[in-house]
Amino acid sequence: MGTYEHIESALIHGGIYGDKTTGAVNTPIYQTSTYEQESLGKHKGYEYSRTGNPTRAALESLIAELERGTAGFAFASGMAAIAAVLSLLKSGDNVIISDNVYGGTFRILDKVWGNFGIGYKIVDTSDLTAVERAVTPDVKAILVETPSNPLLTITDLAGIARLAKKYGLLSIADNTFMTPYLQRPIEHGIDIVVHSATKYLGGHSDLIAGLVVVNDNSLAERLGFIQNATGGILQPFDSFLLIRSIKTLGIRMDRHVENAAHIADYLKAHEGVKKIYYPGFPDNSGYEINRQQAKNGGAMLSFELTEEHDIRIFFDELRLVALAESLGGVESLVCHPASMTHASIPQDIREKVGITERLIRLSVGIENIEDIRNDIEQAIKKSKRANS
Numbered sequence: 504m505g506t507y508e509h510i511e512s513a514l515i516h517g518g519i520y521g522d523k524t525t526g527a528v529n530t531p532i533y534q535t536s537t538y539e540q541e542s543l544g545k546h547k548g549y550e551y552s553r554t555g556n557p558t559r560a561a562l563e564s565l566i567a568e569l570e571r572g573t574a575g576f577a578f579a580s581g582m583a584a585i586a587a588v589l590s591l592l593k594s595g596d597n598v599i600i601s602d603n604v605y606g607g608t609f610r611i612l613d614k615v616w617g618n619f620g621i622g623y624k625i626v627d628t629s630d631l632t633a634v635e636r637a638v639t640p641d642v643k644a645i646l647v648e649t650p651s652n653p654l655l656t657i658t659d660l661a662g663i664a665r666l667a668k669k670y671g672l673l674s675i676a677d678n679t680f681m682t683p684y685l686q687r688p689i690e691h692g693i694d695i696v697v698h699s700a701t702k703y704l705g706g707h708s709d710l711i712a713g714l715v716v717v718n719d720n721s722l723a724e725r726l727g728f729i730q731n732a733t734g735g736i737l738q739p740f741d742s743f744l745l746i747r748s749i750k751t752l753g754i755r756m757d758r759h760v761e762n763a764a765h766i767a768d769y770l771k772a773h774e775g776v777k778k779i780y781y782p783g784f785p786d787n788s789g790y791e792i793n794r795q796q797a798k799n800g801g802a803m804l805s806f807e808l809t810e811e812h813d814i815r816i817f818f819d820e821l822r823l824v825a826l827a828e829s830l831g832g833v834e835s836l837v838c839h840p841a842s843m844t845h846a847s848i849p850q851d852i853r854e855k856v857g858i859t860e861r862l863i864r865l866s867v868g869i870e871n872i873e874d875i876r877n878d879i880e881q882a883i884k885k886s887k888r889a890n891s
């Protein structure tokens with residue numbers, strides 16, 4: 504660690520910084536699978552790149568520092584990271600998950616780990632009493648997202664960490680929507696942080712990656728073993744890209760959040776908008792808790808247009824804002840959770856938690872705010888049904 508105190512500097516100087524042999528300010532891309540050994544059993548710390556690679560190690564040390572953990576692990580995708588974390592469980596174990604987690608997290612539990620005897624319980628984790636009620640002897644872990652996807656529900660991280668300690672559970676937080684710039688779950692007592700680095704950390708919609716951070720040596724050892732044994736590692740070039748992206752995370756997030764707050768206000772006041780979910784509104788039920796555990800409300804929001812609007816036309820008419828899965832890129836992206844990101848969740852569960860057919864999720868980009876607002880405005884206008 505260099506001489507700095509603030510996260511804006513850590514984003515740029517954190518972790519293993521630069522290259523000692525040449526003085527290069529950036530960690531080189533060590534595009535190698537193996538490392539020549541001086542003699543039997545004598546090497547420079549690297550033997551094979553599944554096990555360890557210097558470019559990946561630089562990224563892993565950086566994310567560990569940013570999340571205030573002791574060890575970081577980089578994976579080929581957010582799902583590979585989550586799969587590795589869930590590999591800490593064994594047959595007969597159950598995991599509690601938030602009732603609107605990322606669709607892929609639900610899917611891997613429902614369709615893959617279920618085959619190996621690992622169960623799950625869907626709970627509204629914003630309600631700590633409901634979480635405690637769901638803890639049975641076979642529950643071994645709890646995985647939360649806050650704000651959640653796509654309804655931006657807030658879960659009390661310190662409360663979850665307290666419950667986890669009381670019952671001996673692993674607490675896991677998916678910090679994709681906030682990033683360590685806005686929220687650091689380990690500081691609230693959470694054991695494991697996971698990221699889809701594909702989103703804000705990557706930030707340019709040009710790579711797929713996942714990260715895990717832990718704050719305990721025995722957990723680090725177990726996860727390092729799983730990472731090497733199952734092999735879903737991030738490649739050196741993508742590790743380099745991610746280090747490069749993280750340097751600008753702070754200024755990107757500042758602009759994302761500023762734009763999102765503006766769009767949220769605009770939509771809230773719009774007569775064509777029936778409902779809006781945004782953790783930055785003081786009248787949002789999770790506002791106080793979010794304010795205590797995060798820097799601000801982030802840059803994601805979801806909303807429903809009134810029945811007078813045809814949402815298919817709304818999506819078709821957007822010109823600047825792109826209709827696409829994913830989020831957290833510099834460009835504004837909009838999606839229809841019910842048929843896209845959350846299609847793998849059965850319709851009855853979707854409707855029950857509020858992921859309706861009319862729900863629209865918006866990842867506010869860092870374009871000029873007037874351009875974003877004007878695009879949304881004209882699309883809402885054109886989507887209004889003629890007879891209404």
Ligand SMILES: *Cc1c(COP(=O)(O)O)cnc(C)c1O
Nearest residue numbers: 580581582605677679699701712
């Ligand atoms: C996208 C996403 C994931 C999955 O990550 P990939 O990089 O797409 O594998 C997990 N959690 C959240 C909250 C996400 O948004």
